[in-house]
Amino acid sequence: MTVETNRLRDLVATELGRARDRTTLLTEAVDEGDLVRQHSPLMSPLVWDLAHVGNQEELWLVRDVGGREPVRHDIDELYDAFKHARRDRTRLPLLNPDEARRYVATVRDKVLDVLDHAPLEGARLVERAFAFGMIVQHEQQHDETMLATHQLRAGVPVLSAPPPPSPATPVGGEVFVPGGDFEMGTSTEAWALDNERPAHRVFVPPFHLDRAPVTNGRYQEFIDAGGYDDPRWWTPAGWSHRQTAGLTRPEHWTPDGHLIRFGRAVPIDPDEPVVHVCWYEAAAFAAWAGRRLPTEAEWEKAARWDPATGRSRRYPWGDDPPAAEHANLGQRHLQPAPVGAYPAGASPLGVHQLIGDVWEWVSTDFHGYPGFTAFPYREYSEVFFGADYKVLRGGSFGTDRSAVRGTFRNWDYPIRRQIFSGFRCARDA
Structure with missing residues (x-):
C-alpha cells in the first residue's frame, strides 16, 4: 500500500466524518415530532433524508464496492427517490428516528471497514476513491436539502x-470578459460527477x-x-407562474422590510x-x-x-480547495455574506463571490x-436533461466545499424558490 493510497483513505474517512457530523447536527437540532x-x-x-443517505x-459502498451482504434489503424501495414523490413520503412505513440512527450507524461501520480493504x-x-467521493457529495447535498427544510419549518x-x-x-459594476474559447468541464477532477464531464473547448463571444x-x-x-406587475419583463411562462403563484417579492420577505431566516425575523440587508x-424572477429582473x-x-x-495563462482553474482563485x-x-x-466580503476568492478578472453565498441561475x-x-x-443526471430544468452554478452558503467546484452543475425547475438561489446579470459586449 502506497503513501498516496493511505492519504486518500484518510481523506475519504475525514470527508465521510464531516458529512455525518453535519447530518447529525441537522437532525439532532429538532425533536422527534x-x-x-x-x-x-x-x-x-428530515427522517427520510437521514435514512436515505x-x-x-x-x-454503493457496502454492497457494490464492498461486496457485502445487505444491511436492510427490505427498505430499498422506501428510500428510492424515484419511487415516491416528496409529498407522499410521510405516508410510507419509514424507519422511525431511532431506527434510522441505528441503521446509518451500522452502515457507516461497514463502510469504514470496506474503505480499509478496498483497492x-x-x-x-x-479509481481514486470515486464511489466514496460520490457518497460524500450525496450526503452533503442532502444536508443542504435538510438545511432548506429547516428554513421552511x-x-x-x-x-x-x-x-x-x-x-x-x-464591489460594484461589471467586468468585460474577452471573447475566445476556453476549456469547460473536466476530465481530470477525481470526484467530478458525470454531468461535469468531459472537458471540451467552447467558444464564448465577448460579454x-x-x-x-x-x-x-x-x-x-x-x-x-x-x-412584479409589468408583464413586459417576464417570459410568457414566467408571467403565468407569477400570477398563479401570486409572487410579489422573494420568498421569506415580509411586507415590513424583514425576512424570515431559520425562524427569526431579521431586517433585510441591502448589501446581501x-x-x-426563482429563475423566472431572476430573468424578469434582468430584462x-x-x-x-x-x-x-x-x-x-x-x-x-x-487570461494570463489561458488555462481553466479549478476555482476562481486558483487550484487550491476553498x-x-x-x-x-x-x-x-446561515446567510449570504454581503458583497465584497471575500476579496481573496475573486477571479483574475475581478468577479467576486462566484463560489458560495447563493446558487446562481443561468439561462x-x-x-x-x-x-x-x-x-x-x-x-x-441524464434523466433530468431537457428544457424542463434550468442550471444553477457556484454553490450557496449551505453547500459544502466537497460538493462544489468551478465545474459543478446544479439544476432545478424554473419555479423553485425554496433553494438558496440568487443570480447575477450579463450583457452582450
Missing part, C-alpha cells in the same frame, strides 16, 4: 451560527458580467418600480445577495435592468478562465456535454 413531520410538500421529512451509502484503483467506480429557532464577515472592499450577485437593495428597486428567487442572465458557458469562463477566506460555504454562516437548460456518458447510473 419535527423529524417525522413534513414541513413543506416540496421537501421530505444511509441507504445510498449501503447500496482505490483499477475499476472506474473505485415553523416553530422555535433551533439553528445558529456567527454572522459572515463584513465587506472588505467595495460583460456583474462583478457580484444582485443584492437585496438592487432587487428592491425592481419591486418598487412595479416589476438576494436569495430564494427590467436591460440585461440578461449569463449562459452557463459564460458563467464558467468568468469563474475559471485565467478555505475560509475564499468563500461562504458549509453553513458556517441554460440542463443538458449533457458533447461526449457525455452516464456514470455510474442514468438517474443521477
